[in-house]
Amino acid sequence: MNSKQMNEYYLSMLDDVDERLDSVCDKESEEEFQRKLEEKGFARRDFLKWTSFMTAALMLPPVFESRIARAAAIKQRTPIIWLHMAECTGCTESFLRTREPDIAQLIFDKISLAYHDTLMMASGERAEKSLEDAIKRYKGKYICVIEGGIPTKDGGIYLTIGSKGETGLSKAKRITKDARLTLAFGTCAAFGGVQAAYPNPTGAKGVRDALGIEIVNVSGCPPSSINMVGTILHILLFDKIPPLDEIYRPLWAYGSRIHDYCERRAHFDAGEFVEEWGDEGAKKGWCLYKMGCKGPLTYNNCPRYRFNQGTNWPIGGGHGCIGCSEPNFWDTMTPFEEPNEKAGIRIPGGNGVEATSDKIGSFLAGATAAGIGVHAIGSIIRAKAEKKTGKIDDKESK
Ligand code: FSX
Ligand code: SF4
Ligand code: F3S
Numbered sequence: 084m085n086s087k088q089m090n091e092y093y094l095s096m097l098d099d100v101d102e103r104l105d106s107v108c109d110k111e112s113e114e115e116f117q118r119k120l121e122e123k124g125f126a127r128r129d130f131l132k133w134t135s136f137m138t139a140a141l142m143l144p145p146v147f148e149s150r151i152a153r154a155a156a157i158k159q160r161t162p163i164i165w166l167h168m169a170e171c172t173g174c175t176e177s178f179l180r181t182r183e184p185d186i187a188q189l190i191f192d193k194i195s196l197a198y199h200d201t202l203m204m205a206s207g208e209r210a211e212k213s214l215e216d217a218i219k220r221y222k223g224k225y226i227c228v229i230e231g232g233i234p235t236k237d238g239g240i241y242l243t244i245g246s247k248g249e250t251g252l253s254k255a256k257r258i259t260k261d262a263r264l265t266l267a268f269g270t271c272a273a274f275g276g277v278q279a280a281y282p283n284p285t286g287a288k289g290v291r292d293a294l295g296i297e298i299v300n301v302s303g304c305p306p307s308s309i310n311m312v313g314t315i316l317h318i319l320l321f322d323k324i325p326p327l328d329e330i331y332r333p334l335w336a337y338g339s340r341i342h343d344y345c346e347r348r349a350h351f352d353a354g355e356f357v358e359e360w361g362d363e364g365a366k367k368g369w370c371l372y373k374m375g376c377k378g379p380l381t382y383n384n385c386p387r388y389r390f391n392q393g394t395n396w397p398i399g400g401g402h403g404c405i406g407c408s409e410p411n412f413w414d415t416m417t418p419f420e421e422p423n424e425k426a427g428i429r430i431p432g433g434n435g436v437e438a439t440s441d442k443i444g445s446f447l448a449g450a451t452a453a454g455i456g457v458h459a460i461g462s463i464i465r466a467k468a469e470k471k472t473g474k475i476d477d478k479e480s481k
Contacts (some may be wrong), residue, residue: 084326086333090144096321097146103322103464104153116156125186130155138293139366140311140388141325142335154320160220161195161215161319164214164258168231168251169278169287173232174269175201177305180391182311190316191242197221199447211245218258226318227262229255232271232278233293236286256294264324265290267396270312273300273332280413289410291331299324300331302383304407310336328382330410341378347371352430365401372430375420376403379428383408439459 084092120130123359143151165175179202181187195204197217205213217225231251234241259265267290267345268271278287296392301310314333317325325333342348350356351370358364358373370376379405389396397404406416416423 084338086142086338088094089142089326089334091328093147094141096166100147100150101320104150104157104320107157107159108153109158112158113156115151116281120186126373130186137313137316140309140384141317142338147320150320151316155186157319160195161443162195162217162225163199163228163315164197164217164221164225164262165202165228165230166258167200168229168233168255168272169285170231170269170271170276172230172303174217174272174311177303177308177390177446178268178311179308181308187308187312190319192314197225200368214258215480218261222261223263224282225262226315227259227265228300229259229265229272229290230268230269232275232287233285233290234278234285235293236284241285241287252293256289259290259296264318265296266314267291267298267300267302269306270302270304270410270412273302273330274410276304280410298331299333301331302332302408302410303338303385304412306408307390308387308389332382332408334479336384337382337408339382339384341381341386341398342381344384345392345398346386347398352431353460356430369399369404371401372422372428374403375405375418375422377406377409377412377416377419377423378404380416380423380426381406381409 117127120127121379124410130152131148134148134155135145138145138148138151141147141151167175173415188221197220198214200210203210203213211341233239233251233255235252239250242251244251244254270276271278271287272290274289275283275287275292276289279289289300290296291300299314301314303310312335313336314325317323317333328334328337342351345351347368347370350368351372353370354368356364356373357369360417372379376398378381378398385396386398387405389399403420405419406412409416422428
């Protein structure tokens with residue numbers, strides 16, 4: 084699905100979205116949201132700026148700006164149960180650094196974080212009880228967010244959690260079973276991440292492979308807050324998951340290559356490369372390809388939206404992309420500070436033009452997972468949930 088097809092796809096859903104918003108927001112909830120914005124010191128202008136930013140980030144046609152504003156005021160809460168497996172908690176850290184923290188926080192009020200392993204006051208048995216209560220109370224309705232890879236070897240004993248020593252594998256199985264939808268936040272949850280790096284002694288896997296369930300992958304080590312917040316906002320607005328690529332990542336976030344939006348691209352094309360850390364080229368902000376940048380092999384929107392409220396991103400900070408949103412990047416993108424010869428990238432001044440996307444796709448297919456395409460979404464949101472759940476059939480999405 085290219086951007087023109089995405090545009091058409093979303094425009095064809097306008098009436099459905101309006102009908103849905105009419106049923107889940109009313110004048111009262113919109114006024115209440117406005118009141119909350121004012122209490123937090125936000126001018127209407129700030130909020131409109133935020134809605135147009137999110138509309139553009141989600142690659143929605145501009146006509147959706149007013150709908151995003153309404154989605155923020157939805158009265159009905161979507162509970163989230165957020166679990167940690169084997170990882171570093173960087174994904175939660177990144178999630179907390181949304182572009183406009185307070186506006187996003189208001190929206191999360193609406194979403195309702197029913198349970199989060201790290202962002203809660205309770206500990207020990209009280210924390211365990213609040214998780215079990217949330218599962219019972221919201222059975223079939225909650226979104227389960229998983230952060231971290233799942234060790235599967237020897238029955239999953241290499242990760243045990245809580246006073247009863249339950250394995251991460253058993254906990255994830257039990258809690259995703261009654262979820263309406265599962266989101267894997269971070270490359271660890273999506274594809275196994277650093278735990279799954281060779282020789283992977285604990286048999287760590289991404290959630291989909293470990294549990295054999297359909298999920299949405301929001302990869303990156305960590306993913307940007309935009310990609311996490313945007314995925315949740317999309318579900319709020321459409322009651323559907325976004326169109327996905329072949330490795331189950333939202334196309335609006337992972338549909339384009341780092342290299343094609345990189346601020347250093349003109350230097351790549353001009354054959355101007357950093358040859359050594361700290362050299363003249365480094366000072367001038369030249370291309371980092373020869374220092375191992377994997378931007379030509381990596382699909383993500385970091386050049387456009389960056390991290391930490393849009394402050395910066397790896398290449399802006401002077402290091403190449405290490406391919407952190409691709410499967411098995413610890414194995415396939417290393418050594419991080421040397422170009423990957425097998426990828427077949429040709430550099431200007433180095434005998435021809437750079438590799439085409441097709442060639443890169445086949446490199447990734449061989450070395451990691453799949454190239455870029457569109458995955459049929461079908462049954463990811465459980466059919467039993469509500470009437471209009473996330474079904475985009477093959478025909479529509481290709
Ligand atoms: Fe993994 Fe998230 Fe990397 Fe860390 O928890 S994606 S190690 S940034 O934080 O899972
Ligand atoms: Fe940017 Fe890396 Fe591509 Fe150079 S190789 S233009 S630094 S993404
Ligand atoms: Fe990761 Fe590369 Fe973006 S390292 S954060 S995908 S620039």
